[in-house]
Amino acid sequence: MLIRPDRRDLGLIGLYTGRIITGLGLVMLVPAALGVARAEYNDALGLLIGAGLSLLFGRLAEWRLATTHDLDWSHAMAAVALSWLVATYLAAIPLYLSGHYGSFLDAAFDAMSGFATAGLAVINDLDHVSDSINLWRHLMQFMGGQGLVLVALSLFGGAGGLSGLYVGEGREDRILPNVRRTASFIWRVALLYLLFGTAMLWAAVVHAGMPPVDGLLHAVMLFMAAFDTGGFAPTSASLGFYHSAVVEATASILMVAGAFSFALHYQLMRGTGPVELVRNIETRVLAVTVVGLSAITMLGLARFETYDSVEALLRRGFFHLLSAHTGTGFGTIPGRLFVTDWGVLAPAMVVIAMGLGGMAGSTTGGVKAIRVGVLAKAVATDIQRIVLPTDAVVVDSYHSNGRTEALRSPVVRAAVLITLLYIALYFAGAFLGMFYGYSIQEALFESTSAAAAVGLSVGVVGPDLEEGLKVFYIFQMWIGRLEFISVFALFGYVYATIRGRL
Amino acid sequence: MTRRANQVTPLQAIAGMVVVLAGAAAIVAVLGWLIERGDQLRPLEAPAQDEQEDTCPDVPLPEPVTVSADDLVECPDVFDGVTVRYIGETVRAVLHRGPRAWVHLNDDRYALELGPLYEHRTTVGGNSGVPVSIPSAVADDITYVGNARHRGAVLTVIGEFRRANPDDGGGPGIHAGTARITEPGRPVGRPVDDARIVAAVTVFAAVLAAAFLAHSEASTRRPARRR
Secondary structure (H helix, E strand, O other): OOEOOEHHHHHHHHHHHHHHHHHHHHHHHHHHHHHHHOOOHHHHHHHHHHHHHHHHHHHHHHHHHOOOOOOOHHHHHHHHHHHHHHHHHHHHHHHHHOOOOOOHHHHHHHHHHHHOOOOOOOOOOHHHOOHHHHHHHHHHHHHHHHOHHHHHHHHHOOOOOHHHHHHHOOOOOOOOOOHHHHHHHHHHHHHHHHHHHHHHHHHHHHHOOOOHHHHHHHHHHHHHHHHOOOOOOOOOOHHHHOOOHHHHHHHHHHHHHHHOOHHHHHHHHHOOHHHHHHHOHHHHHHHHHHHHHHHHHHHHHHHOOOOOOHHHHHHHHHHHHHHHHOOOOOOOOOOOHHHHOOOOHHHHHHHHHHHHOOOOOOOOOOOOHHHHHHHHHHHHHHHHHHHOOOOOOOOOEEEEOOEEEEOOHHHHHHHHHHHHHHHHHHHHHHHHHHHOOOOHHHHHHHHHHHHOOOOOOOOOOOOOOOHHHHHHHHHHHHHHHOOOHHHHHHHHHHHHHHHOEO | OOOOOOEOOHHHHHHHHHHHHHHHHHHHHHHHHHHHOOOOOOOOOOOOOOOOOOOOOOOOOOOOEEOOHHHHHHOHHHHOOOEEEEEEEEEOOOEEEOOEEEEEEEOOHHHHHHOOHHHOOOOOOOOOEEEEEEEHHHHHOOOOOEEOOEEOOEEEEEEEEEEEEHHHOOEEEEEEEEEEEEEOOEEOOOOOOHHHHHHHHHHHHHHHHHHHHHHHHHHHHHHHHHO
């Protein structure tokens, strides 16, 4: 029987949503300060209004809903899904006030794209946008990549039930004994990479010819987009703006680091990394899929005579495949060339790479390597069962996050379920795209890019994208990034509130 | 309080959702008013553009052929190796590389017609542009590059379009033999909107009030818990 939630249940969800939103409001003050420093006063005021409304939401929730009760699992899941929607709404305020968006829906699209680390954008005239708004776009990716809940956990801590909040954002790996220490570790790793990654990118973009001050801003923004596998870029030409193999190589290192799970980063920092890299099922899967898909992509490009040098195949073919597989979405060519200059096979490999994604517990979207690995092992085990004598006992295992686990039916079932949900999500968006008149290649490319939070585009997503597709892509980015469960929990709460029994 | 006293009826739940959504819509309406109000900015008259043909032109083309960025990405094979004439605004930065420099020239309507969006409110789509390698002597004369504070120099270039430029690791671009600055660019500005100042101060006053109320509530709860 479906139990109707009471005021206490709804209050708890509202309270924790308010705490998460308070974290958002505080972070919004950073680009506001940059806006003041760069004399971009109207955009700085827009950011202050957004920050103020976020803090107001958080304080009102604290005033009216504060309680000593702990969150249970379902409260936490619903709070995460709700806080991502509220955060998108509030983060869109300074974007909308910047005047670079045709409607509030457009601003909300880019806000969700930022938090989900998708990188699809419907902004008008990006090349004249202010530095403060540009930094805010990239900061959203940094927060969304690490996790909005992690921002709040790190700033405010909280009472019990934090595990649910943590898992609600699509994370399963508990690196350290408790969630707060895990959150703290993830932030330490991210800040360490921020320091070194920004320094590397700064050197690279200055080497490419950028002036030092603007180069530093570009480096900070590119870092956030690369490490958090976001894909926004400071200019409309994305990474192609810099015409630099050094910039592309540096970004590639950060994209791969972002596609690694934080549990793997932990193993690497403990010194057990080399062994773990070889044994981990996810690194094995990624190695196979990146090499395999890259080879087919380059074959497709060579067959279509798109590029005739190894350097071009690497800097255009391999780079885009890697950008897609890590869920980043950086480009070094105009996206339209995927359709007009890349033939059919290579873009198809890019779509598959986008759909697969990186490691679980990383900042990437998509099906994730752990599920691909589990499914592959399950198929191999079933084949063994068929081939071996009927009384043979076949047991398989997989190694992940420093542990070796038996391949049990519930694990396989969960992997199958989530994989099927992702495939259904990719195709649902593709069908809607075809309804609006796009070809199946274009519709599937954009839908997969949105649902797997990648951000590569063949030119369909832009300011003149149809409203229905904007709404559906927002939904895809939201549910895809949160890996379904917490969104289902929120829908469950809404349904139970209306139809549940006392 | 008993569980029954804590209950939310379906009607209350629906009414609550409607109130929240109406509140969110009201805030958006106020924001829209903030954008639309008279801050000396009015949307520019943006005449509709002619529908462009989807088909690529026939070869051979009379050179130099005048092209847009859209022509080049829609028909890269047709224009590969062809001498083209292209006009665009320099945006973001000039990347000096020895005797030559890379510039990204946008030919969208902000670049050639309306000016940066920051100084008006006419949204007409995204950016479109092409990377162009120009002689350093011309690059040195570029004073302004397009960004929020400047309209960038507009260049007219004539050069060979390369679909997969070997000098750029296979990226598309124009290798300009000649480049000329046809408009030098200029600073752009916008007055500070006083209504935004009022809105920001009002919101932060409300934050302080809410923080005070939340703090008072927490203070009254704490002794009660201790007892």
